[in-house]
Amino acid sequence: MAGAKEIGSHFWPVALPEEDNGLKERITGDVRHMMSGQCALCYVLDDIHAKSRTRRTAYLPAYTCGSTIEPFLDKGCRVRFYDVGDGFRPVLDKEALMGADVFYLVGYFGFINHGGVDVSAFRARGGIVVHDVTHTLFSVGGILEEADYLVASLRKWFGIPAGGLAVSRRGEFSQAPIPPDDTYIGMRKAALAAKRVYIETGNAAMKQGMLSRFADAETRLEEICATQASDEESVGVARRFPVEAMVKARRENYAVLLEALRDVKGVSPAFPVLSDGVCPLFLPVFSEERDALKKRLIGKGVYPPVHWPVHNAVDASKFPVTERIARTILSIPCDQRYTANDMIRIGDLLK
Numbered sequence: 001m002a003g004a005k006e007i008g009s010h011f012w013p014v015a016l017p018e019e020d021n022g023l024k025e026r027i028t029g030d031v032r033h034m035m036s037g038q039c040a041l042c043y044v045l046d047d048i049h050a051k052s053r054t055r056r057t058a059y060l061p062a063y064t065c066g067s068t069i070e071p072f073l074d075k076g077c078r079v080r081f082y083d084v085g086d087g088f089r090p091v092l093d094k095e096a097l098m099g100a101d102v103f104y105l106v107g108y109f110g111f112i113n114h115g116g117v118d119v120s121a122f123r124a125r126g127g128i129v130v131h132d133v134t135h136t137l138f139s140v141g142g143i144l145e146e147a148d149y150l151v152a153s154l155r156k157w158f159g160i161p162a163g164g165l166a167v168s169r170r171g172e173f174s175q176a177p178i179p180p181d182d183t184y185i186g187m188r189k190a191a192l193a194a195k196r197v198y199i200e201t202g203n204a205a206m207k208q209g210m211l212s213r214f215a216d217a218e219t220r221l222e223e224i225c226a227t228q229a230s231d232e233e234s235v236g237v238a239r240r241f242p243v244e245a246m247v248k249a250r251r252e253n254y255a256v257l258l259e260a261l262r263d264v265k266g267v268s269p270a271f272p273v274l275s276d277g278v279c280p281l282f283l284p285v286f287s288e289e290r291d292a293l294k295k296r297l298i299g300k301g302v303y304p305p306v307h308w309p310v311h312n313a314v315d316a317s318k319f320p321v322t323e324r325i326a327r328t329i330l331s332i333p334c335d336q337r338y339t340a341n342d343m344i345r346i347g348d349l350l351k
Helices: 037-052 066-073 094-098 118-124 183-199 204-224 231-240 243-260 290-299 320-328 342-351
Strands: 030-034 057-061 076-083 104-108 128-132 149-153 165-168 283-288 331-332
Touching: 030 231, 037 066, 037 128, 037 149, 057 165, 076 094, 076 320, 094 118, 094 165, 094 231, 094 331, 104 320, 118 128, 183 204, 243 283, 243 342, 290 331, 290 342, 320 331
Parallel strands: 057 076, 057 104, 104 128, 128 149
Antiparallel strands: 030 165, 149 165, 283 331
């Protein structure tokens, strides 16, 4: 590839070992592989309604992806929001929590934020706890033991066509998912294959077409997302991707990148200590010059996403921490595709 190696953006497929990676042992309950994380959430919400006839009011974090808020709205839920505090820990209003039917907890960037969250009284009165473990699935202690349901998206971690997970931890799901959408699955597979060829050949002429394939697949998903199951190939990827090696690489890269950022002015790591057992999704940083920083990195072939803009259902003026995070955060890639030298390069670009 001409110039320096690209860092970030979409994953691509890799060769997989034959042995199982232990995912089934990591999560207990009735596990269903779904077409996406949003499909998994829709499936969970439908199950809650089928079993209890309630999902009227949901208590959600103001700081979360819009694709987690929209299923609640689409299904007619009243949504109330809570802010986050230090370490992205939920700041809960007891009255609002006890007045909700569903409490939605989100983990962030691989770091454990639910220590001290007490849902015993909420569950005793019939409340349902849904834990979104997309970011914390591969971290030790990343699952709230009291959760009734888990949802996750594996697409955030590695190249997989359909990577949603829905887990019922209090009995089986009441109905089966609907079949996967073959058109969407085919579009995702084509996009992933195009990304692999682009990376392997460095053919810059392929880039726009490859990105368009991913965008078209996402448009298709937005149009048809319901409670679709995963395809079998994706289930195989989920069960065989080398998780242990992934965790090791991400932790090593995070540590190197953290050191590389130590003397960078105007950039503050959101998690300046890599705790034992944490598998980081990214290395998130705060910067008042976030947009300029992102533009500079993209110009050098590093593609850091922003997690997340404030959803229009959230009144940002009522959630100052969420507003500040959304305005200043930037997620720097540190995943298993890259090396320590790549992390040092990112640090040099930010100086």
